Amino acid sequence: MIDGGARRGRADKRTAILAAAFRVFAARGYAQACVRDIADEAGVAKPTVYNHLTDKESLFRESLLAAADRARVRLDAALDGLRAPGDPAVALARAVGELAEVLASDEVRSLRLLALGNAALFPELVGEAHRRTSAATATALADRLARLVLSGALRRCEPDRAAGHLLSLVDGALDARSAWGSRELPAAEARAAGEDAVEVFLLAYGGQASE
Amino acid sequence: MIDGGARRGRADKRTAILAAAFRVFAARGYAQACVRDIADEAGVAKPTVYNHLTDKESLFRESLLAAADRARVRLDAALDGLRAPGDPAVALARAVGELAEVLASDEVRSLRLLALGNAALFPELVGEAHRRTSAATATALADRLARLVLSGALRRCEPDRAAGHLLSLVDGALDARSAWGSRELPAAEARAAGEDAVEVFLLAYGGQASE
DNA sequence: CCGGAAATGAACCAACGGGTTCAAGTTATT
DNA sequence: AATAACTTGAACCCGTTGGTTCATTTCCGG
Numbered sequence: 001m002i003d004g005g006a007r008r009g010r011a012d013k014r015t016a017i018l019a020a021a022f023r024v025f026a027a028r029g030y031a032q033a034c035v036r037d038i039a040d041e042a043g044v045a046k047p048t049v050y051n052h053l054t055d056k057e058s059l060f061r062e063s064l065l066a067a068a069d070r071a072r073v074r075l076d077a078a079l080d081g082l083r084a085p086g087d088p089a090v091a092l093a094r095a096v097g098e099l100a101e102v103l104a105s106d107e108v109r110s111l112r113l114l115a116l117g118n119a120a121l122f123p124e125l126v127g128e129a130h131r132r133t134s135a136a137t138a139t140a141l142a143d144r145l146a147r148l149v150l151s152g153a154l155r156r157c158e159p160d161r162a163a164g165h166l167l168s169l170v171d172g173a174l175d176a177r178s179a180w181g182s183r184e185l186p187a188a189e190a191r192a193a194g195e196d197a198v199e200v201f202l203l204a205y206g207g208q209a210s211e
Numbered sequence: 212m213i214d215g216g217a218r219r220g221r222a223d224k225r226t227a228i229l230a231a232a233f234r235v236f237a238a239r240g241y242a243q244a245c246v247r248d249i250a251d252e253a254g255v256a257k258p259t260v261y262n263h264l265t266d267k268e269s270l271f272r273e274s275l276l277a278a279a280d281r282a283r284v285r286l287d288a289a290l291d292g293l294r295a296p297g298d299p300a301v302a303l304a305r306a307v308g309e310l311a312e313v314l315a316s317d318e319v320r321s322l323r324l325l326a327l328g329n330a331a332l333f334p335e336l337v338g339e340a341h342r343r344t345s346a347a348t349a350t351a352l353a354d355r356l357a358r359l360v361l362s363g364a365l366r367r368c369e370p371d372r373a374a375g376h377l378l379s380l381v382d383g384a385l386d387a388r389s390a391w392g393s394r395e396l397p398a399a400e401a402r403a404a405g406e407d408a409v410e411v412f413l414l415a416y417g418g419q420a421s422e
Numbered sequence: 423c424c425g426g427a428a429a430t431g432a433a434c435c436a437a438c439g440g441g442t443t444c445a446a447g448t449t450a451t452t
Numbered sequence: 453a454a455t456a457a458c459t460t461g462a463a464c465c466c467g468t469t470g471g472t473t474c475a476t477t478t479c480c481g482g
Contacts, residue, residue: 008427008428009427009428009429010427010428010429010479010480013428013429027331028331029242029328029329029331029332030242031240031241031242031243032242032331032332034468034469034470035469035470035471036469036470044429044430045429045430045431046430046431046470046471047429047430047431047471047472047473048428048429048430050470050471050472051428051429055470055471056469056470056471112391113327113328113330115391116324116327116328116391116392117240117324117327117328117329117330118240118328119324119328119392119393120238120239120240120243121240121243123393126390126391126392126393127390127391127393127394129391130390130391130393131390134386134387134391135390138387164383164384164387165380165383165411167383167387168379168380168382168383168384168386168387168408169376169379169380169383171379171382171383171386172375172376172378172379172380172382172383173375173376173379175345175379175382176345176349176375176378176379179337179338179341179342179346180323180326180327180337180338180340180341180345181327181330181337182330182334182337182338182341183338197379200376200415201415203414203415203416204411204412204414204415205414219457219458220457220458220459221449221450221458221459224458224459245438245439245440246439246440246441247439247440255459255460256459256460256461256462257440257441257460257461258441258442258443258459258460258461259458259459259460261440261441261442262458262459266440266441267439267440267441
């Protein structure tokens with residue numbers, strides 16, 4: 001999120017470049033994206049790109065990590081609904097539905113795809129992106145689930161493990177319905193996938209009351 | 212699996228080329244893999260490659276689809292254990308453990324990664340690979356689960372939906388434990404992930420006896 | 423409004439790699 | 453043995469693209 005390098009050039013150009021880079025990389029893939037296109041998309045001249053970032057590789061790294069941080073914010077926000085009081089079951093369905101929507105969004109999907117698809121070239125990025133998004137979401141969700149256990153809405157269990165299971169169900173449902181992302185998934189359907197996941201999750205983890 | 216084009220050149224060379232191509236693509240990624248390397252890996256001269264396949268793109272397509280068909284065979288084999296008689300719960304754990312091992316294997320992981328990572332260049336391949344592996348496995352598993360429902364080992368449910376849930380749990384567990392595949396997963400751990408998935412699955416779907 | 427940093431565009435370089443060609447050697451088939 | 457198909461290796465062509473240079477213009481802080 002923060003890296004304290006002495007920035008060169010105007011900051012707004014830099015962020016425009018990184019955002020454009022991510023879009024172009026996502027659309028064409030790393031190798032097929034040429035710096036020229038990225039510069040155009042950013043509304044900037046090619047030398048300007050090289051004034052801000054040393055080379056194409058760092059362009060990829062930085063733009064991807066920035067996207068990961070943006071994704072993290074959105075994922076966290078989706079789970080924030082679980083902090084509000086109210087019926088835990090409906091809150092869970094709502095929050096996870098929202099989470100599924102975010103996970104199915106273009107930006108988040110592209111992020112994961114780009115990291116995975118270029119693992120050969122950027123091995124560190126896979127783990128780093130995973131840490132900043134999936135892993136972070138898992139622990140955040142585990143925290144929320146722990147409270148639900150205490151409140152009796154969920155049966156006694158290990159929150160981390162349960163969070164992993166719930167996220168697996170969501171991811172899996174999204175993958176299956178979109179055929180690995182080859183079919184565009186409308187927001188409503190993504191939300192439905194999330195709610196479906198919650199339903200099964202509650203079958204396994206629900207408290208006595210919700211069974 | 213079969214495509215009836217009039218084959219040119221010696222058949223053994225062709226299969227060697229496709230196998231080598233898949234290995235090189237998996238190791239370096241599509242764009243970074245050069246035809247020269249593939250020819251070397253196959254123990255063949257470059258023009259020979261172009262004698263069998265028109266260009267690099269078809270080289271990728273064919274090698275990937277061939278790998279998908281190989282994967283399909285292994286996936287089906289893993290589920291075949293469910294046909295044997297015996298305690299359904301242990302059979303399920305064993306079969307899904309084996310399935311997880313196959314899913315975590317280099318070849319199957321690479322296949323998925325290559326298809327997803329080059330979706331921009333080969334959009335059709337994503338759906339096709341998904342159909343030949345994940346989707347096929349899902350329906351095969353659904354068939355097995357249906358029998359388990361009839362035998363009373365599982366509670367009444369829609370087999371397709373249940374199969375999707377079980378596979379989600381397996382995939383998710385593998386992704387989480389390997390950090391999206393960035394950490395190599397030993398076979399034993401993969402198997403454990405599969406068995407863990409079955410455990411939760413049975414919590415949600417187990418018959419009265421297994422609860 | 424002034425001065426230095428930053429942005430521009432155009433031209434340029436060099437490496438890389440897909441794809442072809444060709445003459446010579448090898449393998450099957452009849 | 454003869455013939456046709458296949459393979460080989462090496463050289464070659466050429467488009468693409470990452471990265472640089474530079475003279476000129478634009479922008480922003482003081």
